[in-house]
Structures are given as structure tokens and as C-alpha cells.
Amino acid sequence: MDKVNVGLIGLGTVGSGVAKMLLSRRQFLARKAGIPLSLRRVSVRHSRRSRVGVDPRLITGSPREILQDPDIHVVVELMGGIHPAKEIVLQAIAAGKSVVTANKALLAHHGEELFRAAAKKGVDLYFEASVAAGIPIIKSLRESLIGNDIEVLYGILNGTTNFILTEMSRGDGRSFKSALKEAQARGYAEKNPSLDLRGIDTAHKMAVLALLAFGKTVRPDQIFVEGIQDITANDVRYAHDFGCTIKLLGIAKRDGDELEMRVHPTLLPNNHLLSSVNGVHNAVFVEGDLIGDLVLYGEGAGRFPTTSAVISDLVDVARNLKYGCTMRVPPPLPVKRIRRIKPMGQIEGRYYFRFSCIDRPGVLSRISRILGSHRISIASVLQKDRRREHIVPVVITSHEAKERDVQEALAEIDKLSMIRRKTVSIRMERG
Ligand code: NAP
Numbered sequence: 001m002d003k004v005n006v007g008l009i010g011l012g013t014v015g016s017g018v019a020k021m022l023l024s025r026r027q028f029l030a031r032k033a034g035i036p037l038s039l040r041r042v043s044v045r046h047s048r049r050s051r052v053g054v055d056p057r058l059i060t061g062s063p064r065e066i067l068q069d070p071d072i073h074v075v076v077e078l079m080g081g082i083h084p085a086k087e088i089v090l091q092a093i094a095a096g097k098s099v100v101t102a103n104k105a106l107l108a109h110h111g112e113e114l115f116r117a118a119a120k121k122g123v124d125l126y127f128e129a130s131v132a133a134g135i136p137i138i139k140s141l142r143e144s145l146i147g148n149d150i151e152v153l154y155g156i157l158n159g160t161t162n163f164i165l166t167e168m169s170r171g172d173g174r175s176f177k178s179a180l181k182e183a184q185a186r187g188y189a190e191k192n193p194s195l196d197l198r199g200i201d202t203a204h205k206m207a208v209l210a211l212l213a214f215g216k217t218v219r220p221d222q223i224f225v226e227g228i229q230d231i232t233a234n235d236v237r238y239a240h241d242f243g244c245t246i247k248l249l250g251i252a253k254r255d256g257d258e259l260e261m262r263v264h265p266t267l268l269p270n271n272h273l274l275s276s277v278n279g280v281h282n283a284v285f286v287e288g289d290l291i292g293d294l295v296l297y298g299e300g301a302g303r304f305p306t307t308s309a310v311i312s313d314l315v316d317v318a319r320n321l322k323y324g325c326t327m328r329v330p331p332p333l334p335v336k337r338i339r340r341i342k343p344m345g346q347i348e349g350r351y352y353f354r355f356s357c358i359d360r361p362g363v364l365s366r367i368s369r370i371l372g373s374h375r376i377s378i379a380s381v382l383q384k385d386r387r388r389e390h391i392v393p394v395v396i397t398s399h400e401a402k403e404r405d406v407q408e409a410l411a412e413i414d415k416l417s418m419i420r421r422k423t424v425s426i427r428m429e430r431g
Helices: 013-024 026-033 085-094 104-121 137-144 159-168 176-185 200-214 233-241 303-322 363-373 403-413
Strands: 004-009 037-043 074-077 098-101 150-156 244-255 258-269 281-288 292-299 348-358 378-383 391-398 419-428
Touching: 004 013, 004 303, 013 026, 013 037, 013 303, 026 037, 026 303, 037 303, 074 085, 074 303, 085 098, 085 104, 098 104, 098 303, 104 200, 137 200, 137 281, 137 292, 150 200, 159 176, 159 233, 159 244, 159 281, 200 244, 200 258, 233 244, 233 348, 233 391, 233 419, 348 363, 348 403, 363 378, 363 391, 363 403, 391 419, 403 419
Parallel strands: 004 037, 004 074, 074 098, 258 419
Antiparallel strands: 150 244, 150 281, 244 258, 281 292, 348 391, 348 419, 378 391
């Protein structure tokens, strides 16, 4: 083989960055990969639209022209979505082509099927850009940390939500709505940011990481997910009073043969390595038995950080093709070690509660009695100034408690006549 021919499907934000690098850094990449990478064909949805920097003769409106071209060795899927991306990836594999994809939604829902197909056919399926874009977490888990037994993995994996929470924690106490507006004005949030805000995007990425870190196929619907849409500027401020910062965390923890999988806003102590990850940045924290604590930090989205990850995969695949050693790093497949996803009710942790009470004597003792009757002990209490309609926020943090006990206690407390709004609860993690 004297060169590796690449077929690119999708020429949007990421695809155009990848095309630009393949065309403008030909010699540079050939030197690094040890073999030239040649962009042979590009498939898009609207083939008549003019594309800057790409020879129109390379462009086609039909992915089939790539899938059926016997001279194309690698298909790079950058179209996004699940269908027809899934069918296209399966057809590429069936045709004996290696695949590079950035598609987290596709891998979260159908990763195991695609990895099995690639392993059966003996082709590479690489996916570094699918989680945290420029941060090399996939390669780290597949290769660098391979000798570690991983106990815990935390991720700040969504730049939009991290930007909003960072803006809300600035001195002027910005509201959620105003921070979201700012994110949209700067192009960090989509017009419909619901997948990001509700934590679904983070859950997709956690599903991909769970297979690598714990050898468990986790469907997105098996992950407990809560978004940041109900976090208020007051919660952010009170968290600061407790020496904490609120982050949307993806959390995966192994407990014997069970795996906790959850995504929710979390109070992190300010001495936690992830508490200072601000703005659109992403970070992943991994605790391995050999390596100890490890944090990878960087840009988790955007044209060039994502391009960096796709090019890294392409160079790996090209080297494997050159030396005839595809599957040198085999596709991740589940192992039988984890028996089940731990039910959310059994998860234990500390909690932050914000009760909205009417200003009346005895409120605190009623609340603490109910918490106590559900085996929840109080770590600290913060009573804030009276607000509108004589409502006083009472903020309490708990010691370790079971999620099921917490939910039962809150249901009981929220029925009290002195409680005026649904109680806000936010889970806490240790430093
Ligand atoms: P995008 O800007 O929306 O671009 C999508 C591209 O795919 C467009 O060029 C579109 O063609 C093409 N396309 C759509 N349907 C097609 C079809 N049926 N056949 C052929 N081409 C088709 O998307 P993106 O932001 O680059 O994202 C691509 C992938 O990277 C997604 O899986 C995304 O999750 C992932 N990713 C993105 C980022 C990021 O920062 N953007 C970061 C990490 C991972 P037209 O140009 O003709 O519309």
C-alpha cells in the first residue's frame, strides 16, 4: 500500500476542518503517519452548495459512491444523527473499510453492534472525537490506562452547560435564562439546546466511556439523568457559601459487580480538581488503581479540537493499514464483570436541600424531624433572609444518606403547609 484513501461523509463544522487539514497538511501528515493520506471523495446532503476549499469534483450527494469505491480504505463518518449514519457505518464495515466517527449518539445507542461488526470483519472502528472532542480520553482508556482497574470516572462533558453554570457563579449572580442567552449569542449553545441542558448529551458520552472504562454496555435509558434547567442563581450562591461549586457531572462508579451511572448537577468542593473547570472547557477525572487520580482537561467541542481527534484516529488507522495490523487496538466489547447498573434508590451520598418555607417558628424542627425519621442526618444549616411573600429559603446539607430515603423524606416534607415550593435537592460529591 502506498497511500491511504479517505472517503469523508459530512462536510459541516467538523468535516470541513478535517478536509482542510487533509488538503493543507498533506506532507506533514504523510511524514507523521508514515504513509500519505489522500482525500478521495466527500459526501454531503446538498451537493450543489458551493464549498470553500474543496474541489467540487470530489463532492457527491450520495454516500454510496464512497461505500462502493473499492479504492477507498477508510470512511470518516461526520454527518451525525443515528439514521442513516448507522447503516452507512455498517455498510462501510461490510465492505472491509475501516471507519472513523465522531458520532456519540450513534455509539451510545448502537456501539456494541457496530464494534462487534468491526471485530468480525477485522477492520478498525475509531471514535476519539465522540467524547470531549480534543481531549484524548478514548485513547487514554483504550491504550495508556489499559493496565488499570478503574474505580471512578467523572466527566464535565458538555461545554454549553459548563459555560452557563460558570456564568451563573460569577460575582453578579446571573440567572439561568440570562446565562443561556449569552451562551447562544456566543455560539456555544444551539438554538434548541435541550439535549445539552437536560443532560442527554452528557449521558451519551458517559455510555461510550462506560464500555471502555468498565467493560459494560450501558444504554442511555439506563442512566439516571437530571439537567441544569432548575438550578437558580441562589443555589449557585448558597453552594459557594458551603465552599462548593455546582457542575453538571457524568458519574460512573464501580461498586463490586454493580455500576453507578448518573448525570446530574453536583455540588463539588472547591478543592476538587474539576471544580475549577470553567467556561466551555471539558475535563475527565479517572481514578485507576495504578495511576491514582488523573485529570484530562481541554476543549470539548468546536471545529479544530474535534478535527484534532479525527486526524489522530485517521493516522492510527493509516498506520495499521500500512503495516497490515488492523485491530491492533481491538474494538471495545463488553466483559461479564459488571452484573447490573445500580438502582438509583440505592445510591448513597451527601445532599444539598433548599426548602422554601413560610417564616414561622418551628419550621426547622419539623423539617429536621422528618429528615431524621428517614435516617438523614444534618451536616449544616443556612437560613437566608426572608424573600418575596414571606418565604424563607432554608438550606441544609446532609451527611451520607440513601437516595431512596431522601426522595421519601422530600415527598413528605413537600406536603407540609409551611412548604411553599417543591424542595430543590442537589447531590454532593467529596473532594
Ligand atoms: P454539521 O455541521 O451539522 O454537519 C453535518 C454534515 O453532514 C453536513 O455537511 C451535511 O451536509 C452532512 N450530511 C447530513 N446528512 C447527510 C447524508 N444523509 N448524507 C451525506 N451527508 C450528510 O455537524 P458537525 O457539527 O460537523 O458534527 C458532525 C459529527 O461530529 C456529529 O456526530 C457530532 O455529534 C460530532 N461532533 C461534533 C462536534 C462539534 O463541535 N461540532 C464535537 C464533537 C463531535 P450539508 O452540508 O449538505 O448539509
